[in-house]
Amino acid sequence: MNLVTTSSAEPNPSAGPMTEPAPAPRRRVPGWLSAMLWVAIAITVVSTTSYFTGLPELTSSGTVQTALRLALPIMLAGLGGLWAERAGVINIGLEGMMIMGTWGAAWGGYQWGPWAGMLAAAVFGALGGLVHAVATITFNVNHIVSGVAINLLGAGVTKYLSTLIFAPISQNPRESPAVPKFDTFSVQPLTDWLRSLEDLQRVGISDVAGILRGLLINVSPLTLIAILLVPVSFFVLWRSPFGLRLRSCGENPVAAESLGVNVYRYKYLAVTASGALAGLGGAALVLQHGQPGYLEGQTGGRGFIGLAAMIFGNWRPGGLLGGAALFGYTDGLQLRRGEETVHALLYGAVLFLVALAIFQLIRRRWLPMVIAGASAGLLYALYWYTDELPEQLTPYAPHFLTLIVLAVAAQRLRPPAAIGATYRKGEGG
Template identity: 55%
Template sequence: MTTATDVNQPTLQPAAPGSRRLSLPVLLLVIAGGLALTSIVRIITGADGITNVSQMSTALQLAVPIGLAGLGGLWAERSGVVNIGLEGMMILGTWFGAWAGYQWGPWTGVLVGIIGGAIGGLLHAIITVTFNVNHIVSGVAINILALGATRYLAPLAFEGVQGGSAKQSPPVESLGHFTVPGLSDWLSTLNSKGWFFLSDIAGLLGGLVTNVSWLTLIAVALIPATWWILWRTPFGLRLRSCGENPIAAESLGVNVYKYKYLAVIISGGLAGLGGVFLSIVANPFYLEGQTSGRGYIGLAAMIFGNWMPGGLAIGAGLFGYTDSLNLRGGAENVHALLLLGAILLVIGAIWSVVKKKYVTSVITLAVGVLVFLWYSLTDEVPNQIVSATPYVITLLVLSLSAQRLRMPKADGMPYRKGQGK
C-alpha cells in the first residue's frame, strides 16, 4: 500500500541543469577563502574596523531580523506559496511585540509579536490557498494593510502613555544579554593583534560570544532546526512535496491545503519574530517605519541561499555586515572594501575564462578594473553611497547568483484540491 511518506522520490526535487550543491567542507573552504581575502585587504588598507569584534557583533545584530524574515520566506515557498508579505508581517511583529512587551514584559512581547506575524501569515494563506488569489498581489496587499493598521493602532495604544507617542511605544524592558566570560576577552585581545587571518577569525568569533541577546541565540538555533524539520522528518518531506508537485503529493495522501496553511502561518510567525527583535532587542520600543525594508532583504537572502537554510544564513550575514558599515566607520570601511570587490571581480573573470564564458569574463574584468581605479584615485566614498551599500549589495548578489538558483517547482502556482483527478 502506498503511503504519504512514499513521496520522497528523486523526481520531486531534481537538480537544476548544471547546478551542483556545495558540500559543507567546500562551503567552509569558500568562507575561509573569503575571510583570507578580507584579511589581506585589511592589512593593505589599514582599515582594521572591517573585521573587529564590535563590527562583527553589530553585523550579527543586524543580520538576525533579516535571517528570520528569510526563514519565514523559506517555509512558505517550500510549500509552494510566494510570500512577498514578509515586510508586513514584520511590521505586525514590531507593533504587537512592543505593545505587549511594555505592559506585560519582554518575553510576553516576544510571544504576542510572533502571534501578530502569524495572523498576517494566516490572512495570506486564506487569500492564496483557499481563494487562489495571485500570491504577489496578496503579499503586497498585506504589506499595505499592516502598515495602515499599525499607523491606526499606534496613536490609540501609545499616545498619552508615559514615554509613548503617536508613532512610538513606551520603552520595553530588555530581554538581557550574555557574554562568554574569558573567551570573549581572549578573542578581543587576539583580534587587536592585527595578525593575518587569525585576528580576523577572532573578530568573527568574538562577535558571536560578546554582548549577545538571548533572542539572537534562539534565532541562530532556528537555522539548523529548520533544516532538520524540513529535510529530515516526514512532516518536512510532505511540506516540500507540496511545493514541488502538489498534485503528486495529493495522490499519495498528503493534505496539501493543511501543509500550505501550516507553512504560511509559521512563515508569518518567523517574520513576526524578526519584527519583535527590532522593537525589543535592536531598539527597546516600537517606531513607525522600523523595518526599513528588511522583509524584502530577507526575501533576497532566501533567494541568494537557493531556498536552503545554510545559504540563507550566509546571505543574511552578508547583508547584515554591509548594513553595519553605516554604523561603525562606514566611509573608511566601504572604501577599503572597494579593493576587496575589485579582487573578487578579477577572480570571477578568471573563473569565467575557465568556464569558457569569454564575454562574461571581459565584462567582469572591465568592471573590476573600474572599481580598482575608484579605490586608487579616491580616499573615501560619499556618505550617500555608504547608506546605499546594503541595497546595492542585495542587487549585485542576486544578479550574480541568479544562474545557479532553482526555486521549488510549484512555487507560486495556483492549486485546487482534486485538480489531478
C-alpha cells in the same frame, strides 16, 4: 604447440562493437565542507582588504557584533519566506508581517517582559501569515497582490494600534515607550583572550580573533534561538516526512494530493509559520539592545532584503544564512565610519573578482573569466579615483548589494517548480 595469449586490453572482433567506458561519477563536495570553504574565502578577502586599506574596523569585534544584530531580522524574514515558498506560496508580504511583529514585541514586552514580547511578535506575524494564506490558498488571490496588501495592512494596522495604545503613554503615536530587553552574556574567559589577540593587530590572527569575539560577546537568548532555527528548519524540511510532504506541495501539489497529502493543510501551516518567523524578525529589531522599542518604519525594507537573501541562498537554509550575513555585514559597516568602510568593500569586491577570474581561467571558461576580470577592473578604477562613497548613498549600500547579488545569482537559481501556481483540490482528477 604454439600458445597465443591475448591481452584483455586488446579488442576482440567477435565481441561486437566496443563501447566507451562510463565516466566515473564526480564526487560531490559535502555541503558542510563547501560552507566552510566559503567562510574561509570570505574571511581571507575581508582580512586582506582590512590590511591593504588600513581599516581595522572591517574585522573588529564591534563591527561583527553590529552586523550580527542587524543580520538576525534579515535571516528570520528569509526563513519565513523559505517556509512559505517551499510550499508553493510566494510571500512578498514579509515586510508587513515584520512590522506587525515589531508592534507585537513592543506591546508584549512593555506589558510582561521580553519573553512575552517575543511570543506576541510571533503571534502577530502569524496572524499576518494566516491572512495571506486565506487570500492565496482558499480564494486563489494572486500571490503578489496579496503580499502587497499585507504590507499595506501591516503598516496601517500598527499605526492605528500605536495611536490607540502607545500614544497616551509615550506621547508619540509613532513610537512605543521603552521596552525591557533580553539579558545578554559573553563567553568568558575566551572573549578576554580573543580581545588580547585582536589588540595585537596582527594580520590574519587579529582579524579572526575580532570576528570570533564579535560573535561571542553580548549574546542574547533571541540570538541563540534565531541561529538555532536555521538547522531546525533544515532538519524539519529536508530530513522529516512532514518536510517532504510540505516541499512536495511546492513542487507538484497535484501529485502530492494523489499520494494522500492534504495540500491545503500543509500550505496553511507553512504560510502561518512563515508569518511567525517574520514576526520574530520584527522582535529582533525591538528586543535587542540598541533599540528603544517600536518605531514607525524601523523595519526599513528588511523584509524585502530577507526575501533577497532567501533567493540568493537558492531556497536553502545554509545559503540563506550566508546571504543574511552578507547583507547584515554591509549594513553594519555603514554604521561605523560609514563612507570609508563601505568604500573599502569595493577593494574587497576587486579581490574576490580577481580570484574568481583566476578560477575560471583554470577551468578554461573564457567568457566568465573575461566578465569577472572586466568587472574587477571597473571596480578598482572606481575605488582608485574616489576617496569615499557619497554620504547620501551609504545608507542604501545593503539595497544596492541586494540588486547586485540577485543579478549575479540569477543564473543558478532553482525555485520550487509550482511556486505561485494556482491550486484547487481535486483538479488532478
